[in-house]
Amino acid sequence: AQKVTQAQTEISVVEKEDVTLDCVYETRDTTYYLFWYKQPPSGELVFLIRRNSFDEQNEISGRYSWNFQKSTSSFNFTITASQVVDSAVYFCALIPFSGGYNKLIFGAGTRLAVHP
Amino acid sequence: EADIYQTPRYLVIGTGKKITLECSQTMGHDKMYWYQQDPGMELHLIHYSYGVNSTEKGDLSSESTVSRIRTEHFPLTLESARPSHTSQYLCASSESGRAEAFFGQGTRLTVV
Numbered sequence: 001a002q003k004v005t006q007a008q009t010e011i012s013v014v015e016k017e018d019v020t021l022d023c024v025y026e027t028r029d030t031t032y033y034l035f036w037y038k039q040p041p042s043g044e045l046v047f048l049i050r051r052n053s054f055d056e057q058n059e060i061s062g063r064y065s066w067n068f069q070k071s072t073s074s075f076n077f078t079i080t081a082s083q084v085v086d087s088a089v090y091f092c093a094l095i096p097f098s099g100g101y102n103k104l105i106f107g108a109g110t111r112l113a114v115h116p
Numbered sequence: 117e118a119d120i121y122q123t124p125r126y127l128v129i130g131t132g133k134k135i136t137l138e139c140s141q142t143m144g145h146d147k148m149y150w151y152q153q154d155p156g157m158e159l160h161l162i163h164y165s166y167g168v169n170s171t172e173k174g175d176l177s178s179e180s181t182v183s184r185i186r187t188e189h190f191p192l193t194l195e196s197a198r199p200s201h202t203s204q205y206l207c208a209s210s211e212s213g214r215a216e217a218f219f220g221q222g223t224r225l226t227v228v
Contacts, residue, residue, distance in 0.1 A: 033215040037219075042221060043125075043206075043221050043222040043224070044206075044220060045208075047216050047218060050215060089157055095215045102147065104161070104208075104217055109158070109159075
């Protein structure tokens with residue numbers, strides 16, 4: 001099966017708290033890409049990060065960091081010192097090689113609300 | 117910044133009407149996609165295209181149709197709109213050889 005699971009439907013935090021969004025994936029492919037997208041209230045999906053299956057290095061970009069662990073098939077996303085502008089729906093996604101890198105498989109999304 | 121545009125942003129239309137949702141990109145991407153996003157947030161691929169004159173159905177069955185006559189343009193048509201078609205429709209494109217897709221702002225369709 002090719003599947004992405006985001007178990008947290010909604011998370012609510014107070015500004016400046018750290019928050020981690022979980023993502024677990026399933027794929028029979030050994031070659032694949034993982035992504036995180038942000039969907040603000042305006043509706044578009046904003047690309048945040050791509051990670052290929054051969055690169056398990058964690059990545060940090062400002063207040064954002066990503067932890068990729070193949071052993072647990074997880075690709076978690078942490079926002080440090082959250083801000084109100086981080087409020088959005090966040091999607092984790094997978095493209096397996098067997099799909100010709102054509103089909104993004106999305107998780108159900110996690111709605112993050114950051115309160116002042 | 118991605119240059120992919122969808123019109124209209126919002127559309128309220130009566131049952132039985134024919135509608136076309138427009139999607140254009142200026143990046144010269146070969147691949148284009150339509151996703152349907154239901155109120156529960158999940159995104160489902162309904163159509164995709166590898167290039168001009170190529171279209172394929174996605175994983176979610178849809179009564180809509182698409183065409184790809186020009187690289188930059190990938191319109192979606194509903195011949196007879198029904199309330200069950202009420203949803204947000206997101207268009208995306210990607211460059212061959214690169215996996216990440218770039219999305220438009222979406223069209224929120226309401227059929228009454």
